[in-house]
Amino acid sequence: TDVIIESSVGYFTEGPERKDDIVKAKQEGKELTKEEKQRLRKEKKQQKKSKEKKDDKPSRDSEKEKKPASAASPAPQTPTQPPAQKAPSAAPAPVPVPASETPSAADKPAKSKAELKAERRARQEAERASKGKKGDVGPQAAPGKPKAPPSELQPVVKRLPEHVQVDNPEVLKKLAKKLERQQTPEYNAATKIPLRSDYGYKVSLFSHLHQYSRKAPLTQQLGIPSTVIHPAIVRLGLQYSQGIVAGSNARSVALLHAFKQVIRDYTTPPNEELSRDLVNRLKPYISFLNQCRPLSASMGNAIKYIKKEISNIPSQCKEEEAKRKLLNCIDCYINEKIVLAAKAIAKYSIEKISDGDVILVYGCSSLVNHILCEAFEKNRKFRVIVVDSRPRLEGREALRRLVQKGINCTYVLISAVSYILPEVSKVFLGAHALLANGYVMSRVGTSQIALVAKAFNVPVLVCCETYKFCERVQTDSFVSNELDDPDDLIVTRTGTTQLEHWQEVPSLGLLNLVYDVTPPDFVDLVITDLGMIPCTSVPVVLRVKNVDQ
Amino acid sequence: REKQLVEYFRAQMRKDPDMASAVAAIRTLLEFLKRDKGETILGLRESLKWATDCLTGEDSSVAVSSGGELFLRFISLTSLEHQDLSRCKKVMEERGELFLEKISMSRTKVAKLCHTFIKDGAKILTHSYSRVVLRVLEKAAAEKKRFSVYVTESQPDSAGRQMAEALRKLNVPVTVVLDAAVGYVLEKVDLVIVGAEGVVESGGIINKIGTYQMAVCSKAHNKPFYVVAESFKFVRLYPLNQQDVPDKFKYKADTLKTVQNLSEEHPMIDYTPPSLITLLFTDLGVLTPSAVSDELIKLYL
Numbered sequence: 028t029d030v031i032i033e034s035s036v037g038y039f040t041e042g043p044e045r046k047d048d049i050v051k052a053k054q055e056g057k058e059l060t061k062e063e064k065q066r067l068r069k070e071k072k073q074q075k076k077s078k079e080k081k082d083d084k085p086s087r088d089s090e091k092e093k094k095p096a097s098a099a100s101p102a103p104q105t106p107t108q109p110p111a112q113k114a115p116s117a118a119p120a121p122v123p124v125p126a127s128e129t130p131s132a133a134d135k136p137a138k139s140k141a142e143l144k145a146e147r148r149a150r151q152e153a154e155r156a157s158k159g160k161k162g163d164v165g166p167q168a169a170p171g172k173p174k175a176p177p178s179e180l181q182p183v184v185k186r187l188p189e190h191v192q193v194d195n196p197e198v199l200k201k202l203a204k205k206l207e208r209q210q211t212p213e214y215n216a217a218t219k220i221p222l223r224s225d226y227g228y229k230v231s232l233f234s235h236l237h238q239y240s241r242k243a244p245l246t247q248q249l250g251i252p253s254t255v256i257h258p259a260i261v262r263l264g265l266q267y268s269q270g271i272v273a274g275s276n277a278r279s280v281a282l283l284h285a286f287k288q289v290i291r292d293y294t295t296p297p298n299e300e301l302s303r304d305l306v307n308r309l310k311p312y313i314s315f316l317n318q319c320r321p322l323s324a325s326m327g328n329a330i331k332y333i334k335k336e337i338s339n340i341p342s343q344c345k346e347e348e349a350k351r352k353l354l355n356c357i358d359c360y361i362n363e364k365i366v367l368a369a370k371a372i373a374k375y376s377i378e379k380i381s382d383g384d385v386i387l388v389y390g391c392s393s394l395v396n397h398i399l400c401e402a403f404e405k406n407r408k409f410r411v412i413v414v415d416s417r418p419r420l421e422g423r424e425a426l427r428r429l430v431q432k433g434i435n436c437t438y439v440l441i442s443a444v445s446y447i448l449p450e451v452s453k454v455f456l457g458a459h460a461l462l463a464n465g466y467v468m469s470r471v472g473t474s475q476i477a478l479v480a481k482a483f484n485v486p487v488l489v490c491c492e493t494y495k496f497c498e499r500v501q502t503d504s505f506v507s508n509e510l511d512d513p514d515d516l517i518v519t520r521t522g523t524t525q526l527e528h529w530q531e532v533p534s535l536g537l538l539n540l541v542y543d544v545t546p547p548d549f550v551d552l553v554i555t556d557l558g559m560i561p562c563t564s565v566p567v568v569l570r571v572k573n574v575d576q
Numbered sequence: 577r578e579k580q581l582v583e584y585f586r587a588q589m590r591k592d593p594d595m596a597s598a599v600a601a602i603r604t605l606l607e608f609l610k611r612d613k614g615e616t617i618l619g620l621r622e623s624l625k626w627a628t629d630c631l632t633g634e635d636s637s638v639a640v641s642s643g644g645e646l647f648l649r650f651i652s653l654t655s656l657e658h659q660d661l662s663r664c665k666k667v668m669e670e671r672g673e674l675f676l677e678k679i680s681m682s683r684t685k686v687a688k689l690c691h692t693f694i695k696d697g698a699k700i701l702t703h704s705y706s707r708v709v710l711r712v713l714e715k716a717a718a719e720k721k722r723f724s725v726y727v728t729e730s731q732p733d734s735a736g737r738q739m740a741e742a743l744r745k746l747n748v749p750v751t752v753v754l755d756a757a758v759g760y761v762l763e764k765v766d767l768v769i770v771g772a773e774g775v776v777e778s779g780g781i782i783n784k785i786g787t788y789q790m791a792v793c794s795k796a797h798n799k800p801f802y803v804v805a806e807s808f809k810f811v812r813l814y815p816l817n818q819q820d821v822p823d824k825f826k827y828k829a830d831t832l833k834t835v836q837n838l839s840e841e842h843p844m845i846d847y848t849p850p851s852l853i854t855l856l857f858t859d860l861g862v863l864t865p866s867a868v869s870d871e872l873i874k875l876y877l
Contacts, residue, residue, distance in 0.1 A: 379816065453816070486816035548851075551816055552778070559814040560873075561778045561850070563866035567873055 194234040205314075221249040223318045227513050230536040237321070238510040241269060245319060259288040260312045264319035273421075275459050275495065276365055276393050279325045282316070283357050286333060290353050294346070301349050302340045309334070321509050324460030324468070324497040332360060368492040368556035369394055373401040375554050376455075376490060384409040384452045387480075389441075390470045391421040392457025394490050396428050399455075403434050410435035412447055416472045418515040418539065441472050448483045458491040463569060464500045465547035465562040467491075471540045474504075477549035486551045489562070493555050496569055504543040513537035581608060581627055582634050594707055598643030598808055599679060601631045605647055606672040609665070617664060624648055636829040638774030638782050638845075642811035643679075650675045682806040682859035683708055687715040690769070690804055690857040698723040698766045701758070701794075704730035704784040705739040706771025708804045712857075717746050724749040726761050730784060732842060755786050762797045772805040774825070775858075776813045777872055779850035779865025781805070782821065785843060791852035800854040807860050810872050815847050 203222050226240035245251075245268045251261055263285045266272040272281045286309070293308065295301045313330060316322065322330075336356045340349045376398045380386070386409055388395050399411060411434055415422025422438065429436050439447050454476065460468040467473070467489050480487050501507060516537050517526045529535050547562035557568060584607060588600035608627050614620045628644030651668040686708060694700065694716040700723055702709050716723060725743055729752055730736040736752055743750040753761050762768075768790060772781040781787070781803050794801045815821045824832060826843040835841055850865030857863075860871055 379820075381819075488816075552814060559777065561866060561869050564869040564873065567870045571873065 194229075221251070221318075223249060227530060228536050229510065230538045232505060233508065233510055233538065233540075236508060236510050239268070239512065240514065241512040242514060244269060249318075251315075255311060256315050257285075257289050257292065257312065259285045260315060264316050267316065267320040274391065274393055275323050275325045275457075276492075278323060279329050279494075280361060280365060282326050283329055283333075283361055287354055287357050290350055290357075293350070300342055301344075301346060302338050302342065305337050306334055309337075324499070325495045328494050328497065329360065333357065364492060364494040368494070369397050371556040372490055372492065372554050373398045375559055376488070377402050377405055377407065379453070379488065379552075379554075379559075380407050380409055382408040385412065385450055386410070387412045387414060387448070387451045387454045387476070387485075388425060389414045389422070389454075389456055389473055389476050390416070390419075391425040391428075392490070394492070395455050395457045396425055398490060399429060399434060400432050403432055410437070412437045412439060412451060414439055414441050414444055414447075414472075414476065416441040418518075419470075421470070441475065444476055444479050445483075448479055448485060451480070451483075451485050454480045454485055454487045456487065456489050458489050458495060459542060460499075461489075461491050461496045461553065461562075461565050462501050462544070463496075463498050463566050464502070465565050466501060467545040467547070467550055467553075467562070468501070468542055469545065471504075471543045474543045474545035474549070477545045481549045487549060488552045488554060489550050490554045493557060493568060493572065496565055496572070498569065501544055502546075504540070508543075509541040511539040511541050513539050515539055578630050581630055584608075585631055585634060596639060596683075596707065596806070597635050597637055598639035598806075599676070601628075601635070601640045602643050602647050602672075602676055602679070602808075604631060605644060606669070606676060609651075609672060610669060612665075615661065617661070620665070620668075621648065632824070632829075633833075634829055636824055636827065636832060638811055638813075638825050639809050641825075642774055643808045645812070646808050646810075647672065647675060679806060679808050679859075682808070683711045685859040686804050686806060686857050687711045689862055690802070691716040691719060691721075693767070693802065693857075694721055694723055695766075696721050696723070699726065699764055700724070701726045701728075701761065701765040701768045701790070702739070703728050703736070703770045703787055703790055705735035705742075706804075708771045708806065709769055710739065710742055712769065712804055713743065713748060714746060717748055724751070726751050726753050726765060728753055728755050728758060728786060728790070730786060731755060732844075735784070755789075758786075758790050759793045762793050762799060765799060767800045767802060768794045769802045769804060772803050772809060772856075773845060774811045774813070775803075775805050775809050775856065775868060776811060776815060776847070777869055778814055779853065779856070779868040780815070781848050781853065781856075782811075782813075782815075782825065782845050783848065785846045788818070788846040788848045788852075791848045795852050801852060802855050802857060803853055804857045807858050807871075810868065812872070818847055821845070821847050 199222070223237075223239055223245075225238050227238060229236070229238050245265055246261075256264075263272070263281055266281065267278065272278055289309070289312070290305070293305060295304060309330075313322070333353075333356075336353060340352065344352070372394060380402045384407075386399070388399070388411060402409065411429055413422045413426045413429070413436055415426075415438065417440075426436055426438050437447075456467075456469060456473055456477070458467050458469045462468060467477075469489075477487050499507070513529075514537075516539055517524045517529065519525075526537070529537055550562045553560050553562050553565070555568070560568065581604060585600055585604040588595070588603050589597065592600075605624060605627055609620070609624065612620060612623055614623055624644075625648070628641065628648070631644065632641050651671040690712045694712075698721075700713070702725060704727075713723075713725065725748055727736045727739045727743070727750060740750045740752045770781075770783055770787055770790070772783050774782040776782060783803075791801050813822070823838060826845055827835075827838065827841055828844060831841055832838075850868075853865050855862055855864060856868060858871075863871065
């Protein structure tokens, strides 16, 4: 689930006939029926084949092969969308993957702007590329993956994964098909993992993300065939979707425990190898969990680790022994990466907490709470200011834990942060994930606190275990985020619900974001289990970790 | 034993006043290693650590402590699998000599990298007495560049005057300014070059008091702020602000030993955060402050 979004443009090579296509496409617009579109595609293919040299063919074929095999690069195949597609994930990206079939007023002007931009780029590229590469184009034939002609060593741009292209019906159809395909052959082909449907009006800037409702529990909305999904996973999915298990560490640990149960109950079918079959068995579970609540970076890393361990099981290993080994691996992982890491981080953090400190924390981070409790036990004299925000009000949980230990606490809402900051000597923040370019992804509101702290010259320390480091690169909070149930915003403290009928007002949208991204300039120090590093050194740690593995 | 150590160290310092105190410390440690009659590798390491502590007690600069730690790490980085202790010791000694040789060349390397940044007709501002900066300016003068230098007086020990004397010997036009006149003089200056006593993990530096002020002013004036430091000055500290720098570095060694109430003493060093530094010139190359952490990870891990 890790995707690198490349934002430079020079990766596609397009022939001069593109411009005609675009004009034709614009004129034809939505009137093209499916057959017409297919016909157009075929025509393009013919044109391309006639113009092409032999050596270009293998690259195109391999591209096409790659396309169905790698389900991670879906893209709409309609001819009306090519220019917008071809602008790979560049700045227009969040707005621009517009569905031609369901234009919203906001999307349409954006689409034509993106198209114009892409046209211009296409023309430039055409001039540049017209020398060597002919007819290497037909964007309709091959989906959005920009071609890397064999003569150039250009990296392939990875498309956004399906779960962030929700406003694109083609993508959704592909996703449904993919979920179907994930069945292992013995299961009935008719049963498949159902797709969860979105709820309510989505703010256009985030229309590419899912927005689910928590009003009714998941099992009432979806029919989950029990033969397909292990009950432990169903329980986990329910816990995630209802918010019973929340918090990055808690979710990862719950996931690993559920996988342990799955492994315990697993039996290798005859004529199958454990190392391959088990991995395939896990795939539908992971898709299901993704439907319940989008996977976090820490969960992604944990899953990668488990898959690696499973595929490394030697084939001559007996089933009992293999299962025991796997269970052991998972226990080690939890112990090393979470429990011991927390101890190491607490050790480093205590050096940074001096007597008389006033520490500000935001929301409820299990790691930060652990650190503060440890420091208090080591007899450091400090007091804590807990900042909280609606609608989750997670700070109350943190407050409860700290006060129970006997730590002196103050509780404010995030709107009072600039009032209280002159008193603060340090800010401790938890993180959901640390991205490869040094950005910190954390609960929404974190970047606000970091910004205000920077303005007051208060040092900001982020505490994060290394298993949360992910290879993704993100510079803004729009591209990849999570939308929570908008109905959470309706209720106020006094219990009145003036927004109750928000769905009836067509111009009103409620936005309940879960994560935001903090740039590294606002963070002074990251405390990890490897030591204290500046925010910009995350890629070095990732590199060192990869070398170790 | 301690007295012997300290005497040797002082002798080294006196012999070559141009040598960095850290280099003298490392020479002392090497000599100590040669004379040591320990039986086990672990015991050897323990006694080396003890020796480093003694030396830090004598000269409390950051460089001595970082140099000692790096020396220890460098010599123990070899595979010490030999059965015979004396053979192991021999290997360690050889590594120690190698290390010493490398760092003796470090100032020359730094000077070679940095002098190209001094253009003809440049006006340079520097702080207090730094032998590395002196070496850089020597090299630039040798390359027939014309430049003039402003040096701050750098109280409380007026080290700036020493620097001015040394520069006059090179026939470089030099002006000594008050520490308080840094803001005043910065509009005339093209670039600021300072040395460092220690380079910390965040990419910031620890240097003579007054450096932070100079850095803040040069940021306000948009003048480049360059730091020249050898790589053995990289230390595993991560201060968040001035207060966070450990007391043992802030004051002179004898002050630490004699005075009871440190809050009345004037600190000798301050911490400059990486956001104010443009580039660092080290024998590992020209680094940006964020690259320092990468280098440190390579050196220490």
